[in-house]
Amino acid sequence: MRVSFTKMHGLGNDFVVLDAREASLPDMTGAMARALADRRTGIGCDQVIVLEPSESADFRMRIFNSDGSEVGACGNASRAVAILHGEAARVETAGGAIAVEPRDGCAAVDMGLPRFGWEAIPLAYAMDTGAMPVGWGELENPMAVNVGNPHVVFFVEDANAVDLAALGSGIENDPLFPERINVNVASLAGPDHLALRVWERGAGLTRACGTGACATAVAAIRKRLVTSPVTISLPGGDLVIEWDGGGSGDGAGPIRMTGPASEAFRGSFEWDDFA
Structure with a gap:
C-alpha cells in the first residue's frame, strides 16, 4: 500500500503528516511512528501527525513523538496543519479541542485553557505547582x-x-x-x-x-x-x-499562539516497509 505524506515544520520542529480524512489508513502504531521518524532509515521527523475524521470537530489530529509515544498536543504541528488545511477549523486532539486559523504563512491557534492542579499535570503526589519544592x-x-x-x-x-x-x-x-x-x-x-x-x-x-x-x-x-x-x-x-x-x-x-509554519516537501512510501 503506497501512502502519500507531507513533510512540514514549525520553526524547525518537523513533522511527517499523513492525511487519512478521506482515504483511511491502517492504524498507526508506536513502532511504525518510530520507524518513520528515524532520520537515517526513515523519512525523519520530530513527530508523526495523522489526520483522521472526527465526530465532534472538523477533523482529528493524532500526534506521535519520535520515540513512538502518542501525546495530546503539539503547538507547532497545529500551525502546520492549519496551513495544510487552508482554512479555519476546529480540531479534535487527545489533549482537547483546539481552533486553528491560517494567516499568510503563519497560523493562529487557540490552545484551550491551561491547567495547574497537581492531578492535572499529573504529578505523583500533591504539591504547590506554582513553585515546586524540587x-x-x-x-x-x-x-x-x-x-x-x-x-x-x-x-x-x-x-x-x-x-x-x-x-x-x-x-x-x-x-x-x-x-x-x-x-x-x-x-x-x-x-x-x-x-x-x-x-x-x-x-x-x-x-x-x-x-x-x-x-x-x-x-x-x-x-x-x-x-x-x-x-x-x-x-x-x-x-x-x-x-x-x-x-x-x-x-x-484560553491561550492563543501565533507563528509561522511551512511545507518542506511531499513524497510517498510503502506502508509495509515501515509496519
Missing part, C-alpha cells in the same frame, strides 16, 4: 502547567547557559511525573520577551516547541514577570503567545 542540579523550583501536554518551566538567568542536554532526560523521566514531562528553561530577554529552550518529552532537545512556548508564557504571566502578549524566542525562531489569565487562579481565558 530541583535537579542547577534547576530548582519550577512551575508546572498542563497545556494539553504536561510541562515544567524553570526561570534562570541565562537559558543558553544551562546544559539541558545533560539534565533533560533525568527530569523528563523522574518518578515525580508518571506520564513523563516536557522541560522548559527560560530567561528574560526584554520587556514581554523570553528566551526559551525545551527538552521535549519523547523527542529530546528541539528547535521549537509550541506547547512549551505556551506553558512558559503562562508561567511568566502568572509570576508577573511579563504581560500578554509575550514574544517567545526559541532556537528556531519566535512565537507570540497571548493569555489573559494571570493572578493565582486557573486563568480567565
